[in-house]
Amino acid sequence: MSVNDIRSNADIQTYDLANLVSSEISHVQSVLQMLSKSPLIQDGDFEKAKETLNQAEDSTSEIVDFYMWLDRDGKLVWVSKMNQTAYEQYKDFDLSYRLYFINPKDTREVYYSSVIDSNDRIPRLYISCPILSKEGEGEAAASAAPSVTSSSSASGSGGNNVTQGQQQFEGIIVAGIRTDIFGRFLKGQISPNLQSQVGLLDNRGIILYSNHTEYMGKNVFGFQFQSFLDEFDAETVRAMNDGLKAALGGNSGSRDIRISDSNDDDGGGAGDAATFVYKPIILDGKQFGALYVIASYAQVSDAAALVNLQQNLSTGTIGVIGASALGIIFAILLWNRRLEETVSARTAELKAANEQLKAHDKMQSEFVNIAAHELRTPIQPIIGTIDMLKHRLDSSSSNKSKGRVVQVTEEQLALMDRNARRLQKLSAEILDATRIESGTLRLDQEVIDINEKVESVIADAKSLIPQGQSIDIQFKPAVDERGNPVQLLVMADKLRMFEVISNLVRNAIKYSAEDGGTITIATDKRDGQVVVSVRDQGAGISAEMFTRLFTKFSTDKKKGGTGLGLFIAKNIVEAHGGRIWAENNNSRGEKGARGATFAFTLPMDK
Structure with a gap:
């Protein structure tokens, strides 16, 4: 292998x-962000969340030693693959003094x-990575422990640019x-x-890894590492320091250096020389650090010595050439394999991404068909009447004047x-869905009593009960210690809150049993949050529908509808x-219980 081959291979390897370091760290960061936004961790579901952490370790086990979950006070909740004995020993262990807790807590990054x-x-x-939730969400989630949950994304992704809570x-x-x-x-x-x-x-410039492990954690330009470099000649020290500064400044390059002791008497030779290649590591557009490779030219001198000693042995010469060729082929194949991956x-x-686009197109097509059907349904009886x-x-013979009258x-x-x-x-639903998608949904907030909104919805909803169906709508407002109803004040848009509660009650009426039943609307307050729930006695939510709740165009083919009501409410x-x-x-341990419960929280007015 020639000097140029070694330089080229070192360049490729660096x-x-x-790129491999950048890719692996990016993957770990993606796993952390996925875990921090997981509903299991957001809702404090400890048993299921710890299994998720264990699975995350399995997926990144090549470089990750463990994943650890700390609560808002910096106390240990779980470490992946921890056994029960260790958990009992280190549970609630305080790590709030560590920078990896303090920094993301302060910066949210x-x-x-x-x-x-x-x-x-x-x-x-x-x-x-910080675990971020809406103000008051953590407490509400811990107490409510819902089976299906949907909360605002910490990163703001998803396309719904509505006004976000803190x-x-x-x-x-x-x-x-x-x-x-x-x-x-x-x-x-x-x-x-x-x-x-x-x-x-x-x-x-802190050394994260080096063949000389005693310098890990030290600054590359600090006294200890520079003292180590002083063993080399001045030109090598200057070349390495200049290269490291360039790499930390975002530049790539390579330099020839000598890695023999500067006190050697022989003055150095090809075996003492090496190529020093450096490159910055970029992560999400920002510099994570730098990587360098020092590749020795010793192979060149070894091959030359072998030729000089065995110049008459053609078999040996062929072996050296073959080994060098194999080395080059190996390097190329390795690079090619990574490129293919x-x-x-x-x-x-x-x-x-293409499959997602196809699914989106299918949903839009279904919505057009559903909307056309839903528009036709009320139009036809109006036109018929x-x-x-x-x-x-026209058939009235006694009424031919301009101001004809017909009895209605x-x-x-x-x-x-x-x-x-x-x-x-x-x-109105189609217009609201459009506003949500475009990020133009506006809120006119004022202090309101949520109990008054519930009473207004009940008064309005009774007229929506189909004739012949016996449905009783009951209201259980929050009460004080003496059993007297209390005001539940929130800062909200009163028309939008009427719309949310009305959508949930309409949904309960729609899915109530044909023989009727009871719809119970309850209000409560927990940990600074107002909780409103609507409970029906229908057939409940199917497993297939559970996965699509609160998404656009999610409809039940038997019941019809546009599938926008719950999406807008969310x-x-x-x-x-x-x-x-x-x-x-029936998922709450109520034996024989029918139907489903929809609930939401709002921060109480301070």
């Missing part, structure tokens, strides 16, 4: 390793640590990465044909009024800083 000596004396890197810090999820394991992982990616050393720095991963991502009245007017029955007037109002509500509640969920009544 580029590969830097992902934090990357330098090398830290853990409590078990093992040097590790830590990446931590985010509340609930704790952190931390990934612990052992520096020795991470170092071995990096070394394992380098071709064995290259006699090389690897170094990894953070963006401040990257292309495969990107192809899979594009395929998933009008045609009948026109026919009656109370039943006909009620039919037209009912269907006209249905059309009005349908158009977004209005979240725009007020609240959360909404649903559960089947």
